[in-house]
Amino acid sequence: MPKEFPGWLEPMAATLTQERFTDPGWIFERKYDGIRLLAFRQDATVDLYSRARNPQHMPALAEAIARLPVRDVILDGEITWDRSGAYHVFDILWIDGRDLTSLPLDERRTILAALPLAPPLQRVEAIDHPAPWDLACAEGWEGVIAKRRDAPYEHRRSKHWLKMKCEVSHDFVVGGFTEPLGTRVGLGALLVGYFDGADFVYAGKVGTGFDRALLLDLRRRLEAAEVDAPPFTQATGLPRVRAHWVRPEIVVRVAFIEWTVHEKLRHSRLLSVLAGRDPRDVIRKAP
DSSP: OOOOSSSSOOOOOEEOOOOOOOOEEEEEEOOOSEEEEEEEEETTEEEEEEEEOHHHHHHHHHHHHHHHSSSSEEEEEEEOSSSSEHHHHHHEEEEETTTTTTOOOHHHHHHEEEEEEOTEEOOOOOOOOOSSHHHHHHTTTEEEEEETOOOOOOOSEEEEEEEEEEEEEEEEEEEEEEEOOOOOSSOOOEEEEEEEETTEEEEEEESSSSOHHHHHHHHHHHHTTTESSSSSSSSSSSSSSSSEEEEEEEEEEEEESEETTSOOSSSSSEEEESSSSGGGGGGOOOO
16 A cells, blocks of 8 residues: 655764775765755645755756656755756665665665656766775866665765865875773874975874774884974864874875865875884974
8 A cells, every 4th residue: 555655754864984894785976066855745745855855946846857757756966067057866765656765775776767767857977986985086076975785865964975185295294192982092083284484283193094903003102202392383173182292204195075164184094104204394284
């Protein structure tokens, strides 16, 4: 027996991750730089809503959805404002009285593939590439979304959808570190900065990208360079507890999403420890 058509479904949201992986149990899709849009079609009526349930007036898109050969349907996707003005559809939540949200992603994608989408409707295809995040950055995309094939559609932010945004890399000098918490060994995070003339400027923390051996090796090296006071001459937001300070001698390469409005690293991770690099040559690169 058909279920009652819902007036609203809370959209599933992806969790930002710094992990980079491929796995047969996951698919990867392009992350579009647009506005999340849910489309609710019941008979001849089409309602379009943003992620926050704000109604959207897009007559051409509504007409295209109204022409689909279904009685009722709920689509999820992203609308972009480029030349195509396309609605990039990546999921289907409902069709002809049937709630699809409990089905695995692969089954929902199979049902979506059977719909004859025509412009401005565009189906989001899975990416076939050994390193989808590298492809995204090379193509100038915002990033990729990794999705578990066997996951249902969850009405919340979920770790079954992972957002991998394109990163920039930059060299920094270590000026301190924090103590580890819980079962972590070695150190909690590196406190890094760069030189601006005579000043050593604090840029933020780097707390991921380490394995156990590297954590222990860095702790040993940093303890040998420990000093009593922060070496940073320009610093806001320094940790007040569990912090140790070191001579600015070790240079590391860090990946991060962007600089915050407070001129700190957002979502940083360690790429490598650099040998032979003069710390005084580490300055902030122009964006």
